[in-house]
Amino acid sequence: MMALTKTFPLVFLLMMTSINAADKLQVHDAWAREAPPGTSVMAAYLTLQNPSLKAYTLTGLSSPDFKRIEMHRTEQHDGMSKMLPVPQVMLNSKENVVFQPGGMHLMLINPKKPLKAGDNITLTLFFSDEHSTKSSLEISLPVKKVTANTRHTLHNGQHDSHSHQH
Amino acid sequence: MYCLLRPTYCRLKKDAQYKPPEVNYRAIIHLMSQSVKITLSLIITILLIGAAAGLVQQNDNAVPGTEARLMTPKPLTAFQLTAHDLKPLNIERLKGKWTLLFFGYTHCPDVCPITLTELAQMAQQLPPEVLDNTQFVFVSVDPQRDSPESLAEYVGYFNESFLGATGSIDALTTFARQLDSKFSLETDPAGEPIVNHSSAMLLIDPQAHYYARLKAPHYAEEILAQYLALRNNYSPNTP
Numbered sequence: 001m002m003a004l005t006k007t008f009p010l011v012f013l014l015m016m017t018s019i020n021a022a023d024k025l026q027v028h029d030a031w032a033r034e035a036p037p038g039t040s041v042m043a044a045y046l047t048l049q050n051p052s053l054k055a056y057t058l059t060g061l062s063s064p065d066f067k068r069i070e071m072h073r074t075e076q077h078d079g080m081s082k083m084l085p086v087p088q089v090m091l092n093s094k095e096n097v098v099f100q101p102g103g104m105h106l107m108l109i110n111p112k113k114p115l116k117a118g119d120n121i122t123l124t125l126f127f128s129d130e131h132s133t134k135s136s137l138e139i140s141l142p143v144k145k146v147t148a149n150t151r152h153t154l155h156n157g158q159h160d161s162h163s164h165q166h
Numbered sequence: 167m168y169c170l171l172r173p174t175y176c177r178l179k180k181d182a183q184y185k186p187p188e189v190n191y192r193a194i195i196h197l198m199s200q201s202v203k204i205t206l207s208l209i210i211t212i213l214l215i216g217a218a219a220g221l222v223q224q225n226d227n228a229v230p231g232t233e234a235r236l237m238t239p240k241p242l243t244a245f246q247l248t249a250h251d252l253k254p255l256n257i258e259r260l261k262g263k264w265t266l267l268f269f270g271y272t273h274c275p276d277v278c279p280i281t282l283t284e285l286a287q288m289a290q291q292l293p294p295e296v297l298d299n300t301q302f303v304f305v306s307v308d309p310q311r312d313s314p315e316s317l318a319e320y321v322g323y324f325n326e327s328f329l330g331a332t333g334s335i336d337a338l339t340t341f342a343r344q345l346d347s348k349f350s351l352e353t354d355p356a357g358e359p360i361v362n363h364s365s366a367m368l369l370i371d372p373q374a375h376y377y378a379r380l381k382a383p384h385y386a387e388e389i390l391a392q393y394l395a396l397r398n399n400y401s402p403n404t405p
Contacts (some may be wrong), residue, residue: 033275033279035275036272036279036282036319036320036323036324037316037319037320037322037323038272038312038316038317038318038319038320038323039272039273039275039316039320040273041273041274041275042275043275043276043279072276074276074277076365076382076383079364079365079366079381079382080348080362080363080364080365081270081274081277081362081363081364081365081382082362083274083276083277083360083361083362085354101276101280102276102277102280102383105275105276107275107276108275146279146283147283147286147287148287
């Protein structure tokens with residue numbers, strides 16, 4: 001009993017801090033694949049984390065660096081590769097959604113200037129919550145040239161993106 | 167020992183009122199011999215089926231890594247595409263070398279660059295003498311947007327020795343059909359082209375026979391292991 005009384009303030013403090021951090025959507029491991037010459041599209045990948053108690057919907061994206069950004073999913077079906085448009089992405093409470101090579105990805109269309117490995121891209125993600133309240137999240141992500149095995153890049157944590165919610 | 171077999175009886179033995187039930191041992195022995203017979207015949211059946219399956223397997227692809235090989239390699243017939251060096255890519259150009267080929271398009275930001283990256287990785291790991299008689303071909307099924315010139319830049323980004331090629335829709339269709347592959351070009355509501363294509367990687371032998379089909383997803387190590395196994399167990403005379 002004594003132990004419980006002693007640790008209670010600590011538990012309470014921990015709960016408070018987790019509540020403070022909890023409300024914000026977070027983006028991790030964001031990066032874009034450098035586009036080979038001869039094409040005008042590139043793919044970007046990221047992990048969306050929703051630590052809050054609310055569900056969100058990712059309704060779209062924009063970037064000052066591109067004409068247009070779409071969400072797509074690569075599907076292997078019946079021996080065929082297909083890219084299917086994903087109009088919006090549900091992000092339930094306490095859930096992560098991963099955009100990764102060979103799966104769901106962001107398609108960055110028509111860069112306004114040539115982008116090379118080492119450059120940074122600014123992206124704005126638009127969300128709507130359960131009450132249709134709109135919010136947005138601006139992130140910056142690096143362009144990378146992938147030469148290593150892509151299967152390994154799937155598992156490498158790449159923590160050089162940062163985000164601010166508005 | 168008896169108690170081990172009949173714990174209920176042992177537990178109750180102390181009770182003076184308790185009498186063990188009459189046991190018909192003859193019936194039990196009969197039943198047991200019946201079940202032994204059934205079990206034995208089952209085991210024999212299973213062994214027989216297993217042996218039969220083993221025989222079939224042996225005829226087909228007993229060597230690990232060669233599962234992708236076709237039952238009957240198919241000689242390719244005449245076709246003509248244009249390679250990124252503006253020379254024709256035809257049956258003559260496939261002869262004398264092994265060819266690893268797959269279909270895609272340059273406006274595919276995800277799976278095509280992933281596969282080309284894996285293929286470039288794999289090429290780096292090939293022994294020099296194997297690399298010398300291997301060619302890697304990326305066939306674009308999106309000729310409206312992919313010219314041989316743009317393909318030159320595109321495939322060269324992954325590996326200088328990779329060959330890009332494309333052709334008219336008719337030529338592409340004829341060629342793809344020979345490799346049991348297909349593609350489709352559609353337009354989405356916004357007017358943007360949607361390209362679907364077979365995801366398998368095709369292996370063509372030095373006689374220009376369609377020889378093996380490697381299923382997606384493509385990873386460097388798997389392509390490498392399969393390719394080397396297929397080459398090592400290749401004899402040009404067997405169909």
